[in-house]
Amino acid sequence: MGKNTKEAIIAASISLFNTNGFHGTSVRDIASKAKVNPANIAYYFNNKHGLLEYCLTIFFERYVAEIEEGYERIEQGATICLKTIARNILFFQYENIHLTRMILREITIDSQVVREIMSTYLMKERFYLNRVFERGMQTKEFRHVTPDYMTLQLKGLLNMPFLNSHYMSEVLHVHPNERYFAEKYLKEVDRWIDGVLCRNEYEPAYLAVN
Amino acid sequence: MGKNTKEAIIAASISLFNTNGFHGTSVRDIASKAKVNPANIAYYFNNKHGLLEYCLTIFFERYVAEIEEGYERIEQGATICLKTIARNILFFQYENIHLTRMILREITIDSQVVREIMSTYLMKERFYLNRVFERGMQTKEFRHVTPDYMTLQLKGLLNMPFLNSHYMSEVLHVHPNERYFAEKYLKEVDRWIDGVLCRNEYEPAYLAVN
Amino acid sequence: MGKNTKEAIIAASISLFNTNGFHGTSVRDIASKAKVNPANIAYYFNNKHGLLEYCLTIFFERYVAEIEEGYERIEQGATICLKTIARNILFFQYENIHLTRMILREITIDSQVVREIMSTYLMKERFYLNRVFERGMQTKEFRHVTPDYMTLQLKGLLNMPFLNSHYMSEVLHVHPNERYFAEKYLKEVDRWIDGVLCRNEYEPAYLAVN
Amino acid sequence: MGKNTKEAIIAASISLFNTNGFHGTSVRDIASKAKVNPANIAYYFNNKHGLLEYCLTIFFERYVAEIEEGYERIEQGATICLKTIARNILFFQYENIHLTRMILREITIDSQVVREIMSTYLMKERFYLNRVFERGMQTKEFRHVTPDYMTLQLKGLLNMPFLNSHYMSEVLHVHPNERYFAEKYLKEVDRWIDGVLCRNEYEPAYLAVN
DNA sequence: CATGAATGAGGGTTCATTCAT
DNA sequence: GATGAATGAACCCTCATTCAT
Numbered sequence: 001m002g003k004n005t006k007e008a009i010i011a012a013s014i015s016l017f018n019t020n021g022f023h024g025t026s027v028r029d030i031a032s033k034a035k036v037n038p039a040n041i042a043y044y045f046n047n048k049h050g051l052l053e054y055c056l057t058i059f060f061e062r063y064v065a066e067i068e069e070g071y072e073r074i075e076q077g078a079t080i081c082l083k084t085i086a087r088n089i090l091f092f093q094y095e096n097i098h099l100t101r102m103i104l105r106e107i108t109i110d111s112q113v114v115r116e117i118m119s120t121y122l123m124k125e126r127f128y129l130n131r132v133f134e135r136g137m138q139t140k141e142f143r144h145v146t147p148d149y150m151t152l153q154l155k156g157l158l159n160m161p162f163l164n165s166h167y168m169s170e171v172l173h174v175h176p177n178e179r180y181f182a183e184k185y186l187k188e189v190d191r192w193i194d195g196v197l198c199r200n201e202y203e204p205a206y207l208a209v210n
Numbered sequence: 211m212g213k214n215t216k217e218a219i220i221a222a223s224i225s226l227f228n229t230n231g232f233h234g235t236s237v238r239d240i241a242s243k244a245k246v247n248p249a250n251i252a253y254y255f256n257n258k259h260g261l262l263e264y265c266l267t268i269f270f271e272r273y274v275a276e277i278e279e280g281y282e283r284i285e286q287g288a289t290i291c292l293k294t295i296a297r298n299i300l301f302f303q304y305e306n307i308h309l310t311r312m313i314l315r316e317i318t319i320d321s322q323v324v325r326e327i328m329s330t331y332l333m334k335e336r337f338y339l340n341r342v343f344e345r346g347m348q349t350k351e352f353r354h355v356t357p358d359y360m361t362l363q364l365k366g367l368l369n370m371p372f373l374n375s376h377y378m379s380e381v382l383h384v385h386p387n388e389r390y391f392a393e394k395y396l397k398e399v400d401r402w403i404d405g406v407l408c409r410n411e412y413e414p415a416y417l418a419v420n
Numbered sequence: 421m422g423k424n425t426k427e428a429i430i431a432a433s434i435s436l437f438n439t440n441g442f443h444g445t446s447v448r449d450i451a452s453k454a455k456v457n458p459a460n461i462a463y464y465f466n467n468k469h470g471l472l473e474y475c476l477t478i479f480f481e482r483y484v485a486e487i488e489e490g491y492e493r494i495e496q497g498a499t500i501c502l503k504t505i506a507r508n509i510l511f512f513q514y515e516n517i518h519l520t521r522m523i524l525r526e527i528t529i530d531s532q533v534v535r536e537i538m539s540t541y542l543m544k545e546r547f548y549l550n551r552v553f554e555r556g557m558q559t560k561e562f563r564h565v566t567p568d569y570m571t572l573q574l575k576g577l578l579n580m581p582f583l584n585s586h587y588m589s590e591v592l593h594v595h596p597n598e599r600y601f602a603e604k605y606l607k608e609v610d611r612w613i614d615g616v617l618c619r620n621e622y623e624p625a626y627l628a629v630n
Numbered sequence: 631m632g633k634n635t636k637e638a639i640i641a642a643s644i645s646l647f648n649t650n651g652f653h654g655t656s657v658r659d660i661a662s663k664a665k666v667n668p669a670n671i672a673y674y675f676n677n678k679h680g681l682l683e684y685c686l687t688i689f690f691e692r693y694v695a696e697i698e699e700g701y702e703r704i705e706q707g708a709t710i711c712l713k714t715i716a717r718n719i720l721f722f723q724y725e726n727i728h729l730t731r732m733i734l735r736e737i738t739i740d741s742q743v744v745r746e747i748m749s750t751y752l753m754k755e756r757f758y759l760n761r762v763f764e765r766g767m768q769t770k771e772f773r774h775v776t777p778d779y780m781t782l783q784l785k786g787l788l789n790m791p792f793l794n795s796h797y798m799s800e801v802l803h804v805h806p807n808e809r810y811f812a813e814k815y816l817k818e819v820d821r822w823i824d825g826v827l828c829r830n831e832y833e834p835a836y837l838a839v840n
Numbered sequence: 841c842a843t844g845a846a847t848g849a850g851g852g853t854t855c856a857t858t859c860a861t
Numbered sequence: 862g863a864t865g866a867a868t869g870a871a872c873c874c875t876c877a878t879t880c881a882t
Contacts, residue, residue: 459858
């Protein structure tokens, strides 16, 4: 039953890290929720931190894959490419909402290990996005911008809905775990690309992504 | 010397909560950094959580004050008003970068107390922003938008730079603790207001805020 | 207001020691209940233990006085004398029910200081009771008994009702803080003296004590 | 080695609770005396209070069993039955002198949990004793008495020797931990039953219990 | 592959007490 | 007489982890 035990631990840890944070969650909590013996965590992940690293890795592995998948459209134009990347990220995060929130929060902690893992992947992210921005500027699709500042804004837009889920639902009455939200919010991000990034006259015929 | 002790505890806790998170910081760490006796934390704030609540309160008290101060410009037009609010928030957060980062992270945890404090202030924030968005739509300054979605985007833009300071500096080579950054980033936010929110033809004569 | 402060501390401490025990009561609890500053306890009684010693002393001072007052009737006969002593103790304890319970419990703890204070007074108690028992045996009022065993039994009878007040009220439905109880229980003790101690034929004409 | 650890903790706690009281004993004291790690107390008994509850339970479980065992003699007559019960209690307490003293003291504290545990068992005790008293009155063995008052006296007599062990030895020079004492004191209790409770002419042929 | 017993370190908090004012 | 600030020690408890089975 090794597979089940390991999977159960991962699922429980994502849920609990998401709710209480890494430091706010004990290995006993995780083991209890996963209905396994606490010693199994050491067995499969060395220690509690190894479990976090595992979660970080599977998240970023797939996160970067989503970006790479979108980047393949670069030849179709920077705008379409960027919109595809944004769409991929948004839906990936929407489909893994708990893991996403947990990761986005944990990487704000100044931990040596977290920083190292994160850097590798986020350097890749930066690399692809920069390439897109530069391509867009080169083809005159985009206005002249500072790529890193654009990355910053784009990430701000894409992460915001997943960081504060109870703020979203209780204050804004917006529910990020509903498909409807993801669809609608994607349009907002597209509008940001069109309105802030693209140089063409405003309100162009919307560029379909699919 | 009560004032000094209390202030020292607050300063130390902001610094440590910022670096290691609330749960990752022990009261002994705080007391040690503040060079006071650990029992003083219980003396002044009842317990560790009371210290967090105190930080939350002073942050949001001033945060909402910044919004209210900007809102007073509502009669000068929604665009100017919103830009002033954005400016106020951005510089307030820039000037309290550690406290801001700590708060932005901590409020993502599902804590009862945090949620209560947060709701009070964030409801006010939503109230004022909604009024501005509605005013702008009424005066035809703004396009037709869903206010809560705009709030979401604006907050995403304004919070992003303060959430991951080492990602900012190590990956993007952008330094949010420098005045230059705040000035430049403000222009980006203004561009978002102009490009995404305002209905007038793109690239207008930039509206000065001050 | 020195008098009030001191009195308030004593009253509060008797109440709290009675309910929670000496170790289960903090000086802050006492100060809070007495509505005085905790430092006053050190001022008036040196430390927390000094407060307990003070309570012990005032209790036993008066306790022994009650015995001595009863012992003065020795010339009227051992039976009358013993009944008077029993009556005095019973009513003294009934009138100081909280203090009594607290003391009776605290003296079961193996504390050096408590032991010393206690010994002094309880040696006196033993002295007087032994004299009464011996006089009774000498005058043939009492059967031949071992005085210390009689002391033990008498004390068992006299202390029992004050030791477990909530057992008394909740299990036995007997209320030791009512005058009626003290009157009735005194008759029981008299019956013990008559039935166990006295040699005369059973059920004698009851000897009035007053 | 789970058995040994648990047993060692129980033995150490009885000894220390007996000497210093529950509140006067720290878990470190207990662990140190038992030569085990302090965390084992939480492991086996949840917390310090759970350890006390455990002691209370094992004490009263056996205490009530002693009473029930004596009650089986009810058909042989109330006097014999009551004497058997008294004998059983006395020897049970004599054989568990430290546990007994600890329990007798702790139940005088107004603790919610203690009260609940206690009530259950002491209600049973009252039930059986009342049945004996009523039977005795019915068969004219006993005089007309108030059962609860008799219970009170009997418990006073049976508990007294175990409550203040150092008073006993240092003041009265009586040693309750010696077999001789228990034998002799039992005769005193029998005399109380004969002299106070039984209606037959005084000084009957002593009823052997065994 | 999984478990329950056991550990040592550290957690937050409360304690009695001191002392300048 | 009385206070509030401050302390250091100790409190109970939980922690992540280890290890024999």
